[in-house]
Amino acid sequence: MNNAVKHAIDVLSTGTVPEDAALLSLLSCETSEENQYLQEKADAVRRQTFGNHVYIRGLIECTNYCRNDCYYCGIRRSCKDVTRYRLTPEEILSCCKNGYALGFRTFVLQGGEDPYWNDDRLAALVAAIRNAHPDCAITLSAGERSRESYQRLFDAGADRYLLRHETADKAHYEALHPTALSFENRMECLYHLKDIGYQVGCGFMVGSPGQTAEHILKDLRFLAAFAPHMIGIGPFIPAAGTPFEKEPAGSADLTVRLLSIIRLLLPKALLPATTALGTASQDGRLRGICAGANVIMPNLSPPSVRKNYRLYDNKIATGAESAEGLFQLKTQVENIGYAIVTARGDYPDIQN
Numbered sequence: 104m105n106n107a108v109k110h111a112i113d114v115l116s117t118g119t120v121p122e123d124a125a126l127l128s129l130l131s132c133e134t135s136e137e138n139q140y141l142q143e144k145a146d147a148v149r150r151q152t153f154g155n156h157v158y159i160r161g162l163i164e165c166t167n168y169c170r171n172d173c174y175y176c177g178i179r180r181s182c183k184d185v186t187r188y189r190l191t192p193e194e195i196l197s198c199c200k201n202g203y204a205l206g207f208r209t210f211v212l213q214g215g216e217d218p219y220w221n222d223d224r225l226a227a228l229v230a231a232i233r234n235a236h237p238d239c240a241i242t243l244s245a246g247e248r249s250r251e252s253y254q255r256l257f258d259a260g261a262d263r264y265l266l267r268h269e270t271a272d273k274a275h276y277e278a279l280h281p282t283a284l285s286f287e288n289r290m291e292c293l294y295h296l297k298d299i300g301y302q303v304g305c306g307f308m309v310g311s312p313g314q315t316a317e318h319i320l321k322d323l324r325f326l327a328a329f330a331p332h333m334i335g336i337g338p339f340i341p342a343a344g345t346p347f348e349k350e351p352a353g354s355a356d357l358t359v360r361l362l363s364i365i366r367l368l369l370p371k372a373l374l375p376a377t378t379a380l381g382t383a384s385q386d387g388r389l390r391g392i393c394a395g396a397n398v399i400m401p402n403l404s405p406p407s408v409r410k411n412y413r414l415y416d417n418k419i420a421t422g423a424e425s426a427e428g429l430f431q432l433k434t435q436v437e438n439i440g441y442a443i444v445t446a447r448g449d450y451p452d453i454q455n
């Protein structure tokens with residue numbers, strides 16, 4: 104085994120961030136022996152805190168209206184051929200009810216930045232879910248909002264918030280977003296969320312256009328410093344009708360390797376094996392679990408709208424990644440030595 108790579112993995116396993124050169128060697132390590140070693144270490148660290156448990160989150164894609172125009176995203180404002188939809192509060196509550204019966208104890212409300220969902224409406228929806236399901240965690244993934252808005256939603260009963268930082272490099276951020284969106288504001292949102300008391304998730308796409316190994320190092324250093332409770336990473340996948348439609352997809356292998364690296368960096372983090380990873384590689388999500396991921400987010404949206412929440416091309420939406428496919432997913436996860444559990448799956452040091 105390459106000594107620099109082994110050294111980097113051993114340093115990471117002691118909870119220390121290795122120097123740049125060592126991390127870089129790890130990012131590019133491609134031999135199966137090294138990857139095997141990395142994965143074993145990451146799996147051991149995960150088992151210390153979580154055993155073989157994999158938490159499930161019911162993902163409800165509430166709206167695909169979006170005021171933003173992120174260059175990578177298939178539901179960006181400028182994509183004219185997207186059939187726009189917005190679930191009603193009743194539909195969302197009914198998704199939660201179905202999910203509850205299936206065993207879900209976390210609901211993730213995700214959507215574009217849809218002005219319809221102002222603070223009054225979103226806070227009322229959160230309160231209604233909180234009231235109907237007092238034993239469940241409510242996670243929001245509704246983009247950038249004011250500190251006051253995040254506070255109101257928290258007070259209404261939201262527990263967690265997912266807001267990927269997308270990239271920790273300002274110039275790269277600007278290459279992925281129009282000027283209306285700023286790196287500083289994204290970061291400020293994340294700090295507000297943490298300060299308010301949310302369990303916070305950030306994350307980035309692997310292989311987004313213009314991303315270099317140095318950018319990924321910055322992402323890893325940012326994660327180590329910010330110490331989020333959750334980290335979502337998945338390969339970039341081009342979306343038709345976007346400025347990046349002809350760009351190559353990110354690597355599933357590198358994503359899997361990064362899951363192990365992030366597991367070692369942040370042993371207690373909740374780390375999903377994402378839909379994008381499952382789309383990029385058929386067994387991607389299972390490989391992600393073996394590499395250190397401990398969360399899966401099956402789709403609880405009404406089947407009729409799923410094809411319209413098209414962040415990227417060929418997004419998987421039926422089968423084991425859907426809520427209806429939960430039984431199939433359970434079997435697949437058991438076959439590789441893990442167990443789907445229905446607990447809320449909060450960050451280990453948080454008391455509820």
Ligand code: SAH
Nearest residue numbers: 175176214215216246267338339340414415
């Ligand atoms: N509007 C919300 C939710 C965004 S969708 C927000 O701003 O947080 C959730 C995530 O999907 C994004 O943060 C982005 O990292 C990812 N995503 C978007 N387009 C993608 C693409 N083409 N390939 C892979 N992931 C993508």
